[in-house]
Amino acid sequence: MLKAIINAKIIVNKRILKDFVIIFDKCIENIVSNNELNNYANCHIIDAKGAYLSAGFIDLHIHGSGGADTMDASYDALQTISDTILQTGTTSFLATTMTMSNSSIINALVNIRDNVDLVNGASILGVHMEGPFINPAQCGAQDTEFIQRPSMEIIDEFAPYIKMITLAPEVAGGMGFVKEINNKYPHIILSIGHSNASYEETKDSFTAGISHATHLGNAMSGFHHRSPGVLGAVLDSDITCDVIADSIHTHKASLRIFWEQKKDKLILITDAMRAGCMKCGTYSLGGQAVTVTNGKATLADGRLAGSVLRLNDALANMIKFTDMTLVEAIYSVTTAPAKKLGIKKGAIKAGYDADIVLFDEKLDILSTIVGGEIKYTKG
Ligand SMILES: [Zn+2]
Numbered sequence: 274m275l276k277a278i279i280n281a282k283i284i285v286n287k288r289i290l291k292d293f294v295i296i297f298d299k300c301i302e303n304i305v306s307n308n309e310l311n312n313y314a315n316c317h318i319i320d321a322k323g324a325y326l327s328a329g330f331i332d333l334h335i336h337g338s339g340g341a342d343t344m345d346a347s348y349d350a351l352q353t354i355s356d357t358i359l360q361t362g363t364t365s366f367l368a369t370t371m372t373m374s375n376s377s378i379i380n381a382l383v384n385i386r387d388n389v390d391l392v393n394g395a396s397i398l399g400v401h402m403e404g405p406f407i408n409p410a411q412c413g414a415q416d417t418e419f420i421q422r423p424s425m426e427i428i429d430e431f432a433p434y435i436k437m438i439t440l441a442p443e444v445a446g447g448m449g450f451v452k453e454i455n456n457k458y459p460h461i462i463l464s465i466g467h468s469n470a471s472y473e474e475t476k477d478s479f480t481a482g483i484s485h486a487t488h489l490g491n492a493m494s495g496f497h498h499r500s501p502g503v504l505g506a507v508l509d510s511d512i513t514c515d516v517i518a519d520s521i522h523t524h525k526a527s528l529r530i531f532w533e534q535k536k537d538k539l540i541l542i543t544d545a546m547r548a549g550c551m552k553c554g555t556y557s558l559g560g561q562a563v564t565v566t567n568g569k570a571t572l573a574d575g576r577l578a579g580s581v582l583r584l585n586d587a588l589a590n591m592i593k594f595t596d597m598t599l600v601e602a603i604y605s606v607t608t609a610p611a612k613k614l615g616i617k618k619g620a621i622k623a624g625y626d627a628d629i630v631l632f633d634e635k636l637d638i639l640s641t642i643v644g645g646e647i648k649y650t651k652g
Pocket residue numbers: 334336369403544579
């Protein structure tokens with residue numbers, strides 16, 4: 274049955290439409306003026322009561338949430354993540370693996386392959402492999418014991434499900450690997466991250482096929498005016514990149530600089546681990562203990578681990594700490610990641626999937642709709 278949402282401030286193409294109605298089933302059918310609603314008899318009417326309405330948020334980098342992690346390699350874990358993040362406005366995501374043993378990574382990939390269409394919260398769009406082909410000098414919270422030379426072995430087996438790989442192109446065999454993936458599997462987004470490459474090596478890797486950068490500033494060679502590093506090369510290019518906008522992983526001033534420099538190429542991610550959407554405590558990430566206090570997740574030695582950031586809070590932070598407007602922030606979690614993945618999501622547009630979120634001016638999520646079904650309503 275067709276549904277219609279009335280009384281919403283609809284965010285379309287970085288504009289806010291009032292006095293319009295969105296008509297949808299599994300996909301968005303139409304956006305019509307209030308007067309034209311009469312043409313749609315027997316529509317189920319949902320009253321947004323003045324809330325904002327946008328396309329559902331897309332998270333390109335999330336390990337876990339609600340106590341579950343992608344590396345748990347179970348249906349229950351994926352279902353818990355998929356369900357919990359609805360409260361953050363996220364309607365689809367890339368389940369993100371860690372640098373662990375080959376058998377653990379394969380278990381996680383098999384689990385995603387088998388369950389990708391069975392979870393019934395936010396949709397799984399595929400896998401983001403964070404490692405194991407990274408540089409130990411920029412391991413971040415990835416376990417150096419399991420870092421390995423780039424190899425096509427796992428990729429060939431799971432290629433249809435892999436949508437993104439974070440890797441260090443400067444390691445032995447790295448550049449050849451980038452070229453091979455780019456030729457063989459052009460749908461896989463190759464992202465530089467956990468990398469100690471020089472500015473020059475990074476620029477060469479863009480020519481070879483790297484088109485994105487993972488959690489900009491974190492786990493990469495930083496900017497020095499005589500040696501601009503990965504960070505300088507990304508800022509001095511038109512590739513897309515993503516950022517953890519929690520003001521813990523990335524300083525407020527850096528968020529401002531990244532936004533000024535990258536604009537529509539900047540995508541917000543959470544990099545959330547299993548403690549996402551949960552209380553303070555001790556959890557595990559990639560086999561290591563992580564303690565969460567005051568929104569900060571750290572390993573025993575104090576190194577930052579994954580985040581506990583919620584995607585809707587990332588939006589609020591960007592609006593607070595930079596001059597990004599609401600509609601620009603929404604673009605960075607909807608249209609920008611959807612374009613990068615080449616999918617018909619991330620925009621309120623006829624023919625696109627009816628992944629829709631309603632929220633208030635504080636970016637509190639009121640309702641989350643996935644594929645036309647209401648999956649979350651604020652209690
Ligand atoms: Zn991560």
